Amino acid sequence: MNHDFREELKTLGLKATPRRLAILQALAGSSIYLSAEEVWAKVKEGSREAGLPTIYRNLEELAAGGLLSKVLHPDRKLYYYLCQNKGHHHHFVCIACRRVEDIGTCALDAISREIRETFRGKVLSHTFQVEGLCEDCCHKEEIKDR
């Protein structure tokens, strides 16, 4: 642990500023996903300065670069999580404590079984949504390049 993220930031074309490193440290040390405000609180413990909008922008950049996962929680707030597992996978999230756990498979039935057996948690709901462009929109000029 206490991994240095300078290399990853360089790959993304982002400068290794103290703020950015602090944000990544804060998320690396958390087993639950965090809101921008919670990251802000953790980062402030170190340096004395504020700057919540900077946190928002940085989290967005890091998520866009793939370094962070972004979670749109049912409370409609955005949360962020630094996942060690780099391959394609899905998450089990606890809506009470916001813990994130990796799910190793992609089949719904298997997932439900695995969750019951492995995490012994209670599955209240799941959402599965495929996003993209329907055939018609694929052919519209103004949105072709998404």
Added chain:
Amino acid sequence: MNHDFREELKTLGLKATPRRLAILQALAGSSIYLSAEEVWAKVKEGSREAGLPTIYRNLEELAAGGLLSKVLHPDRKLYYYLCQNKGHHHHFVCIACRRVEDIGTCALDAISREIRETFRGKVLSHTFQVEGLCEDCCHKEEIKDR
């Protein structure tokens, strides 16, 4: 079409007010999911009066009762959809035009294949999230009854 929803409303223990019936009619006549404001616009065409907060409250009640599906769009706004298909199934949603199409299966690979073949659309991303309570939270008194 032009189905009367009085019976369904009664089942939910909700009065069949003109406002509610208009909301359901508006959604029944739409093949895309609608924002509260869009429902509001459609409802206003009939009666002259306003009441956006009432729209929000009604949409929430109808979704809670299972009469409407609620979609948390990537733009972080809430949208609503009246789906004829009552069984458990998932949706393909176009992020450009917000069209909703039913997906008849639950396996990720099959879904991807079916979408490519059936809708001939472009899959840009998918989210799959299982929500519930982890083992620890299951045992906490204050959240046991969720």
Added chain:
DNA sequence: GATTTAAATAAAAATGGTTTCTATTTACGA
């Protein structure tokens, strides 16, 4: 090590979807 410059930042203010509040009106069982 000093210089340079585009990138990153802090702080305040604005934004906008949603919710709350309160007084009034309405649907519908008795």
Added chain:
DNA sequence: TCGTAAATAGAAACCATTTTTATTTAAATC
């Protein structure tokens, strides 16, 4: 028809997030 709890309109508040602008900083170049 009447009585009452439920539903509504309108205004105002809420609050996570974004925008704006002036300032500071990281790090490439000399």
